[in-house]
Amino acid sequence: MTRAAARRAGQEPKEPAELAVLRGWLRGRKSAAVAMASAEGRRATYPYLAERASAAGTRYVVSACTLRQALDGRLPTLRTTVAFARATGGDEATARRLWAAADRAVHPPRARPAPYVPGRFTTRAGLARAMNRVRDTAPDTTLRAIARLAGPGLCASALSRLLAGKQFPTAVQLTAFAAACQAGDEATAALLAGHRHILNGPPPPPSYPCGVVELAEERRQRDEAARPWLAAEPEPDWYDQQRRDEEEAAFQHRARDAEALLDELDDTGQHTGPGPAAADSHSGLEGLLSGRFRAAPGP
Known part of the structure; x- marks a missing residue:
């Protein structure tokens, strides 16, 4: 629904009294300009x-359409209001005061959230995210307002690059940014601490012996906590232990028999010498050896 239709239907929202006072003052100044125009024959x-406004200087240059729109019910800009006062011979201080009151009524200040205190961050992207969170809790979140409060060392374009993570701030810029956002001492200290950590990098590992021992102990504790399923091998019960002892005794018995047969084989080879007889003796001993092993009791 348009403004005119809302006015006809009686649904137009009530405008603030301060805006009505400003518009009434502007209309009064236009009426006063009639005498000035008549004196000039216009x-x-x-x-x-x-x-007339443009003749006062470049800061007052406005168009006729802009001056006409200053009386249409909407809040004009401060520049238009001051130019209107200048063109009609009005007091500029009064124009600024009335406009400021109307602006506060039309654009009431937003409820500021609780100040944000950044946590620990170690990267440049983390710093940019923390700065954006701090900016969200500032009284005025616009880049122009923050840059104006931060001072000459931080313009709006530089602030935009810092918040986008395209530029790394200096400690002075970071301090000015926190002050402009009214972040508080705790948030400022957190931002500067993270800034120093990013510049200096992680601390070097300790080189003294106690530090090495401490690191080894910490690693061992972490491994034990991460692998609780690792445990010592359980001791065998009585039956398993007896069975292992029997297997070990049988193995030792077979080993002694094998050594005795090998010694007997060597002695027989030395007595018979090379030839068919020795070969027959060797074959017979091998058969005996294999037979004994087959006859040996298993575990």
Whole structure:
């Protein structure tokens, strides 16, 4: 629904009294400009007022359309209000005061959230995220307002690059940014601590012996905590232990028999010498050896 339709239907929201006072003052100044225009033999039209405002300097240059829109019910800009006062011979201080009151009524200050205190961060991206969170809790979150409060060392364009993570701030810029956002001492200290950590990097490992022992002990504790399923091998019960002892005794018995047969084989080879007889004796001993092993009891 348009403004005119809302006015006809009686649904137009009530405007603030401060805005009505400002518009009434502007209309009164336009009426006062009629006498000035008559003295010059002209009519007090909007082009005439725009010409008078532009003659006062470049900071007052406005168009006739802009001056006309200053009386249409919306809040004009401060520059238009001051130019209107200048063109009609009004007091500029009064124009600024009335406009400030109307601006506070039309744009009431937002409820500021609780100040944000950054946690621990170790990267440049983390610093940019922390700065954006701090900015969200500032009284005025616009880049222009923060840059104006931060001072000449931090312009709006530089602030935009810092918040986007495209530029790394200096400690002075970071301090000015926190002050402009009214972040508080705790948030400022957290930002600067993270800034120093990023610049200096992680601390070097300790080189003294006690430090090495402490690191080894910490690693051992971490390994034990991460692998609780590792445990010592359980001791065998009585039956398993007896069975192992029997297997070990049988193995030792077979080993002694094998050594005795090998000694007997060597002695027989030395007595018979090379030839068919020795080969027959060797074959017989091998058969005996294999037979004994087959006859040996198993475990």
